[in-house]
Amino acid sequence: MAVQTPAHHAAPARSAPTPGWARWANRHMKWLFAGPAMAFVAVLIIFPVGWTVYLSLTDAEGSVRADKSFIGLGNYLDVLTDTDRFWPAVGRTVAFTGVALLFEVVLGMAVALLLWKPFRGEKWVRAAILLPLVATPVAVGMMWRLILDPNIGFANQALGWFGIGPQPWLSGQKTALMTTAMIDVWQWTPMVVLILLAGLTSLPEEPHEAALVDGTTGWQRFRYVTLPMLMPTVIVAILLRGIDAIKTFDILYATKGKGGGSFHEVETLNVYAYGLSFDYNEYGIASAVLVIFFLIIVGSMWVLTARRKEDS
């Protein structure tokens, strides 16, 4: 090895002097390697975002190629004063995300704690829990739509066996949003379980043993030992799942269709923006809604990450 290495290094020195482009490439190595990724980001992220911002400042409608004029912040003013569709949609987005997230984290934590200690058949249980995760959300939505159908669905039939009357589920104006949130919980709790389980298995054992010696109850150990140590992982789970939940579209669209149902029962910001652009062809206003939505997501991400830094 020791003999070969210098010979290996000497090899290029014997050939012709390094050409200009190679020297240039050597000096700009980091840009060269990052270049393709940067171009990718520019084309697929920065350009669409920029174009959306541009459209949001115009009165584009009907066709994006049609004549349009620059109207400044008019669309934003329209959107922010719209108490008919926009603000209710914001409320629903927050309610959907909040409820789904709360249930997912609490349930996810409970399941992760159950799976923490090894037991017989553990592998099978873990595989079964992961099943909902691998299904396509649109298919999940359609499946639940069938199960929850008020007249021919299985859910009401099953309730009937216990003497409980049929529930409106997705068809009720008041129950539809929470029903979709529960479908989201059904599908995505496993992901939270996975993340929390990974966090739990990497925790040190000593603090637990010390707490046991001190004669603590199970709840005390969880509350004062496990949870504080696990907090960074919990925040990661909330962050990942929260961003996903806030932009949920497929489940809502597959269960209630355009406009989130006849009374816009499940119309969140995403469903609203989709309807504005694909149903109404109001590209200017749709873009304004999307820009506001983008800011909401970036803002909530920022709050959560700031919190995470504090914690760690």
Add this chain to the structure above:
Amino acid sequence: MAAALAATTALGLTACGGSDSGDSADSKTVRVTLANHVWTENIKKALPEFEKSSGLKVEITQLGEDQLSDQYNVKLNAGSSDLDVMMYRPLQEGKLFAKNKYLADLTDKVTSAKDWNWDDFQDGPVGATTFKDKVVGVPLITEQEVLYYRKDLLKKAGIAQPPQTLDELKADAAKIAQQNPGIAGFVARTGKSAAVTQFSSFLYSMGGDFIDDSGKAAINTDAAKKAYALYGGLIKNYGPKNVSTDMSWPEAMAIFTQGKAAFYTEADSLYANATDPAKSKVSDTVGFAPFPAGPAGSKPYNVPSWALGINEQSKNKDNAWKFIKWATSKEMVLANQKAGVPGARQSVWENPEGTATYPKDLAAAIAVSTKNGVGHDRPLVIKVPEAREIVGQPIVDAITGQDVAASAEKAQQAFQALLDDENK
């Protein structure tokens, strides 16, 4: 941006110039986008024959209605040339597409094809595919609203014949619902947008319309309020229990074909779903009748629901036209009509073979509809989806038992605002 627009307009103009433009660029592959429909299934079966005789290769993309609409939005907006033939809904998207110049002018093509015979197409459908005296599409499928009913349930209730008037419909639905717990007297679409087309026949028969003769919104007239109350009331009082306000035809049809409803008003073009034993539990007891008459008579809609057009940006217009000419030829329309898809060619309707495969009562009902029918089943505006949501609101309000008159007044204002905006 201006330059790009100028370029597209220029391109559009040259392409409009005549049927012989761009021949050299024509590809041997015609890209056809079609909706999921019985018509599509039939045409796909006949396709090899066309490919053999024309030497062209046909590439078919098939999508659901909503996905198709979204696809057009994206591709036509981007000025994409990779669509040649497009199956589209003249009443839904026709005005928007024509306004945006997405559809090629076919006037010369249809009038110069003598054997193919453009004059054979019914006036109503042709009117819907013509914009500012230019033909932009060829009607494929026509639809009329008819009454689907259950012969066995009527017999059991001692009702001798299907209801002739809307009052009778209401009375019969009430009677059957009362006699048969678990079976609805009446079912129909309940989704805000989806219900509008089927509600339209109720509106016309009660003596109303969405827009009056002077071009003003007319959904708060007495006739309109009565129509809303009637349609919503039928579903609220005699409809399925726990009815949702999201039903389009697949859901409503499922309730009917599962044997859970006595009367169902729907487009005739969907009849095979009810008569096919593989899909329907009531295939042997289903009957058809003309749309029941209201104070203004029986006035169901009679519309072209689908048409074929050519993408203005297509570089393969001549071959696209060859496909359309074949798909809408007399032979193909007849073959399709025999398979249960009502076409727009008069000669096929006059040909006994054209109606031979239809249930007799359905053929009779269609004959009535084509005579008294109204040529639209939704407000004819550019922003159809928005308009449907507005005029559909009182329907769902009626179904959920809210104040119909107040809802109609509110919808009237919103609808008038939309019309004003479009006429600016």
